Amino acid sequence: MPLDPSFAGRTWPPTEPYLVxxxxxxxxxRAIGAxxxxxxxxxxxxxxGYADVVAPPTFPIVVTMxxxxxxxxxxxxxxxxxxxxxxxxKFEYAGRPVVAGDSLVxxxxxxxxxxxxxxxxxxxxxxxxxxxxxxxxxxxxKLVQRGQEQ
Amino acid sequence: xxGELPPQTxxxxxxxxxxxxxASGDFNVIHWSDRLASKVGLPGVIAHGMFTMxxxxxxxxxxxxxxxxxxxxxxxxxxxxxxxxxxEGTEVEVSGVVKEVTDDGLTRIAxxxxxxxxxxxxxxxxxxxxx
Numbered sequence: 001m002p003l004d005p006s007f008a009g010r011t012w013p014p015t016e017p018y019l020v021x022x023x024x025x026x027x028x029x030r031a032i033g034a035x036x037x038x039x040x041x042x043x044x045x046x047x048x049g050y051a052d053v054v055a056p057p058t059f060p061i062v063v064t065m066x067x068x069x070x071x072x073x074x075x076x077x078x079x080x081x082x083x084x085x086x087x088x089x090k091f092e093y094a095g096r097p098v099v100a101g102d103s104l105v106x107x108x109x110x111x112x113x114x115x116x117x118x119x120x121x122x123x124x125x126x127x128x129x130x131x132x133x134x135x136x137x138x139x140x141x142k143l144v145q146r147g148q149e150q
Numbered sequence: 151x152x153g154e155l156p157p158q159t160x161x162x163x164x165x166x167x168x169x170x171x172x173a174s175g176d177f178n179v180i181h182w183s184d185r186l187a188s189k190v191g192l193p194g195v196i197a198h199g200m201f202t203m204x205x206x207x208x209x210x211x212x213x214x215x216x217x218x219x220x221x222x223x224x225x226x227x228x229x230x231x232x233x234x235x236x237x238e239g240t241e242v243e244v245s246g247v248v249k250e251v252t253d254d255g256l257t258r259i260a261x262x263x264x265x266x267x268x269x270x271x272x273x274x275x276x277x278x279x280x281x
C-alpha cells in the first residue's frame with residue numbers, strides 16, 4: 001500500500017534531549033575507522049578551539065535517526081522498515097560541529113512523499129538544536145520503500 | 151592546497167557493518183542477514199549507506215585536517231554496496247576534486263566513491279571552512 005501523501009508537511013513535537021557523550025563519539029569514530037585526534041582526544045579538540053571531542057560530520061545521523069522513529073514507527077504511516085533503503089542524505093551545519101556535552105533536541109518534518117515506479121519515497125527533515133535553542137545542524141533523509149516483489 | 155584528494159581505499163567487512171550497526175543504532179536487517187536481505191530483493195547483505203557516506207567523510211576530513219570544519223555534506227546512494235561474508239569483504243574507493251574555493255574561505259569538493267569500479271555515490275559534495 002502506498003504511503004499516505006497527506007503526511008507531507010507534518011511536523012512533530014520536539015524530541016527529548018539527546019546528551020552527546022564523549023565515549024559515544026569515540027565509539028562512532030572507531031566504527032567508521034576514523035582515528036583523527038579531534039574525535040578522540042579532548043586536548044587535541046581544545047587545541048583546535050572546540051569545547052570537547054568533535055563528532056565526525058555524519059554523526060548526527062545517530063541522533064536524527066533515533067528521532068525520526070517518530071515518523072518511521074508511526075503505525076498510521078505504516079512503513080515496512082525491512083523494505084527501506086536510503087536514497088539521499090544531506091547535512092547542513094549552522095556554524096560548528098557537534099561536540100561532546102551537547103544536549104540536542106530534534107524537530108522532525110516530513111517534506112515530501114511521492115510514489116514512482118512502484119516505490120515510495122519519503123523525505124524527512126530534522127532540525128537539530130541545543131536545548132538552549134542554538135541551531136547546530138539540519139539533516140535531510142530521503143528513504144525509499146521498495147515495492148513488493150511481483 | 152592541492153586540487154585533488156588522493157584516492158583512498160577502504161576495506162569493508164561484515165564485522166565493520168556489525169560494529170557500525172551497534173555504534174549508529176541502525177539495526178536494519180538488510181545490513182546483517184542474507185536471508186532477510188534476499189527476501190526484499192537485494193543480492194544479500196549490503197553496507198549501510200551511512201557507512202559509505204562516513205567513509206567519504208573520512209577522506210574529506212582527513213584531507214581538510216579538521217573534522218569539525220564541514221558545513222555541508224550531501225550524497226545520493228546510487229547503488230548498494232554488497233558485502234560478502236568473506237574475510238576480504240569488499241572495498242570502497244573514495245576520491246575527490248576541489249570544485250570551488252570561495253572568497254569567504256569555503257572549499258567545495260565533488261566526491262567520487264566506487265565499489266568494483268561502479269559509482270555507489272552520486273551528487274556527492276562536501277563543503278568545509280578553511281581554518
